[in-house]
Structures are given as C-alpha cells and as structure tokens.
Amino acid sequence: MTRPAYRGLTWDHPRGYRALEAAAQAIAPDHGLSITWDRHPLEGFESHPIADLAARYDLIVLDHPHVGEAVAHDCLTPIDEVMDAGELAALDKSAIGPSLASYRYAGRHWALPLDAASQVMAYAPGRVETPPATWEEVVELASRAPVALSLAGPHAALTFQSVMASFTGGARPQDSFADPAAAREAYALMAALTGEATRARIDQNPIALLEAIAGGEDLAMVPLVYGYVNYARHGRVAFADAPRGAAGIGSILGGTGVAVSRRCAVTDELRAHLAWLMGADAQHRFIPAHEGQPALRSAWNDPAVDHAWGGFYSATRATLEAASLRPRHDGAIPFQTEASARLRAGLLNGELAAPVLADIEAAFTRHHAKGTET
Structure with missing residues (x-):
C-alpha cells in the first residue's frame, strides 16, 4: 500500500527545520505517511506571499501576521477542519501565552502552534x-x-x-x-x-x-x-x-505555526502526525532534543527541558505569557x-x-x- 506523501516548507534555521526533518524520518513512517521538508531563508519566511507557497506545498510553517492574507486568498484549510474541537480546546489551554490564539482569525483557527517565541x-x-x-x-x-x-x-x-x-x-x-x-x-x-x-x-x-x-x-x-x-x-x-x-x-509574539494548504489531501495519517507534533512526547522531548522551541506551557515549565538548555525557558517564559500580537x-x-x-x-x-x-x-x-x- 502506498503511503500518503506530503511536501512541507519551513525556515532555514536549526530551530525551524531539525525537529521537523527528524520527525519526517523517524516518526512519520510509523504514522503511515511520508513528508519531505524544504527550507527557505528567514527573510522569505517573514515576507513571501503565502498564496504562492500554498500553491506549491501541502504544509507551511508560518507566522501569525500572515493569517489575514491567507484568509483573503482562501489558500489554507482551517485547522478546525483538520483537528477535532476537543483537541483544539485542550491545546488552547495548554499552549503558552497567545500561541494558539494568534492563529485564530475571522472565527477560525489557521495553524497549529509548533514553536513559541517572543x-x-x-x-x-x-x-x-x-x-x-x-x-x-x-x-x-x-x-x-x-x-x-x-x-x-x-x-x-x-x-x-x-x-x-x-x-x-x-x-x-x-x-x-x-x-x-x-x-x-x-x-x-x-x-x-x-x-x-x-x-x-x-x-x-x-x-x-x-x-x-x-x-x-x-x-x-x-x-x-x-x-x-x-x-x-x-x-x-x-x-x-x-x-x-x-x-x-x-x-x-513570534514563533511559528504549521498550516495546511487547500491543495493538501488531509488523511487520518496526517492528522495523527500533526497531533503527535502537538503532544507531550514531541513537545517535551523530541522537539527540544532537536533544537526546537516547544509551544506547550508544560514544556516551558519542565525543569529537565530548562536545565538542558541553559535556563532559557525559565528566564523568558514570563515574556511569552505576556506577549502581544501583531496586526494580522x-x-x-x-x-x-x-x-x-x-x-x-x-x-x-x-x-x-x-x-x-x-x-x-x-x-x-x-x-x-x-x-x-x-
């Protein structure tokens, strides 16, 4: 049986690609799919037209100021059509600061908070x-x-x-x-x-x-x-x-979310992989172990995660909790x-x-x- 295959785009920094690429190799096959991640430079991540990216990629790592543009061009699938309401409600409570809220626009969620920063x-x-x-x-x-x-x-x-x-x-x-x-x-x-x-x-x-x-x-x-x-x-x-x-x-607020383009065929295998990325195992262990910055509050509060990364999380988490949103x-x-x-x-x-x-x-x-x- 052929596995569903997806192509994603993230940004060209270890924080942006290492965890996703490692998960594509080590975790995605267990979920019954394959993912290939391309990279673009930080400047492209900050400014490239989202509709152009959505025409070429199934999964797109983006920042919250892009959501209004994406909605205007109808190029993303609302995340509430990909994940169920219970999963999103739980994530809304567990994501640090406004990480999930930043991707809610025009009454819908447009990305899952993969990474938190401010x-x-x-x-x-x-x-x-x-x-x-x-x-x-x-x-x-x-x-x-x-x-x-x-x-x-x-x-x-x-x-x-x-x-x-x-x-x-x-x-x-x-x-x-x-x-x-x-x-x-x-x-x-x-x-x-x-x-x-x-x-x-x-x-x-x-x-x-x-x-x-x-x-x-x-x-x-x-x-x-x-x-x-x-x-x-x-x-x-x-x-x-x-x-x-x-x-x-x-x-x-900065950080990134993973969005699903309109061209993407959403399967149960993809849902399972996205749910894993947002789960405790990925957020507390896999993502930090691959130089990523988790989006779950519990990971930011985890003493082992904090110690492994020089106290970064405890030193800055109050800022994340207080962060404001940009125009979207x-x-x-x-x-x-x-x-x-x-x-x-x-x-x-x-x-x-x-x-x-x-x-x-x-x-x-x-x-x-x-x-x-x-």
Whole structure:
C-alpha cells in the first residue's frame, strides 16, 4: 500500500527545520505517511506571499501576521477542519501565552502552534552581570556599554511595538496602529538607544545579532530580540525577560505555526502526525532534543527541558505569557515592511517623532481596510 506523501516548507534555521526533518524520518513512517521538508531563508519566511507557497506545498510553517492574507486568498484549510474541537480546546489551554490564539482569525483557527517565541533580552554573560529589568535601566547600561536595537528588516516595527506594549499593556486602537502617547514615548526611547552600537548593526537580523554576542564581538546586549534557545545551551548568550515599562513587560509574539494548504489531501495519517507534533512526547522531548522551541506551557515549565538548555525557558517564559500580537489583517506584511523602513530612516536621521509617526499611521490606513479585523 502506498503511503500518503506530503511536501512541507519551513525556515532555514536549526530551530525551524531539525525537529521537523527528524520527525519526517523517524516518526512519520510509523504514522503511515511520508513528508519531505524544504527550507527557505528567514527573510522569505517573514515576507513571501503565502498564496504562492500554498500553491506549491501541502504544509507551511508560518507566522501569525500572515493569517489575514491567507484568509483573503482562501489558500489554507482551517485547522478546525483538520483537528477535532476537543483537541483544539485542550491545546488552547495548554499552549503558552497567545500561541494558539494568534492563529485564530475571522472565527477560525489557521495553524497549529509548533514553536513559541517572543522578543526577549539577550546579553553577553561576561559583560552584563545583572540584566536590566526596566527601560530606564537599559538606557543607563547603554551609556557605558554597547547596546544595540534590533532594527533590520521587519524588526524595527516589531521592536517599536514591543516598547509600546510595555507602556500600554499591549492594547491597540481598533482602527489605527498606535496609541499616540505610547508611540511618542516609544520613539523617544528608541531614539535614545540609536547610538553607535545600533548603527553598526543596523542590517543584522536576530540570528546575526545573537551570533555577534555568542562570538564575543563588541556587543553587550540587545534589549529586544527574538529568543533562540540554540544560543543558550553552552552559555554563549544569556537571556532574560523583555524590559518593563509602566505597564509591565512589553513584547511581540513570534514563533511559528504549521498550516495546511487547500491543495493538501488531509488523511487520518496526517492528522495523527500533526497531533503527535502537538503532544507531550514531541513537545517535551523530541522537539527540544532537536533544537526546537516547544509551544506547550508544560514544556516551558519542565525543569529537565530548562536545565538542558541553559535556563532559557525559565528566564523568558514570563515574556511569552505576556506577549502581544501583531496586526494580522490582509496587508499586514507590506505594512510591517513599510513601517520598519520609515522607523529605521527616522531613527538613523535623527528625525522628530511627529512626521515619522504620521507616515506610519498613513501606511497603516493604506494597508488596512477600515473596520476589518486586525
């Protein structure tokens, strides 16, 4: 009997592919199917049109800002048609922070939370004895040590949103991008941190920034960068919760979900494999053992998992629990790209907040149909 065969796409980093590829070799045959995983670079993962990927792949690893675009193009099968309601209800309670909720849009779930991440603090253990807890302490540290913001690609907008969330608690206006007062405060803080260290690393994505710390380069800390457990195991990089503002921890959710395209023939074998990926055995053992970051709260709270990976999970899980969502409407990705470019230019050129923030709000209006879900 021929096994059902599927082709999937994930992102080209060990956290993104090792567990999936290992499961395809060691676990999928026991579930009666075969899966081949292709990879694309981080930049493609962040911005490639989802409809194009869904036309070519059965399974797609994606991030939650893509769901509005996917719904508009009707290119994914709702996960509530793949998994039963009881499984999703259980996962909603067990997933850390808003990991599952981030993929619920227009009344349906569109992906299973395979991997959990958020912007957290990363620092060089030999250069920072006690990580700063607040933004005021971050600014003080930057006066005597190289502290860089993560501003490359979409990350200028993501950093901006995380800083704003620390002042607002993550609440956003219904039909605009930002609370004006919080936006001004966040821009001022980011301007204060756009010094030599930030300018020297303006084109470095999160992986490059973490590599710089791990390699002993002249970088003491990045206050907001997507956490990668891979760098914590041998103590090359230390992690801590994101800095706190007046409303507490502010951070924007990352992580990934596995989605099923419309072209995919959903079989019981595929359902069994997806259920296994979301289960305790995979999330506590298989995924962490292959450099992945599990999405179940119980795995993040597991002392054995935490110890094996240098305390990464206990150091950052409060940030995951408090994380906020990005805009997810159709048009969120081009808006994120445009907003990041405008923020980056404004910060590097020393522009005042008003014109920069006005341009960002105008971009949001262009890329978001008024009254639609964000």
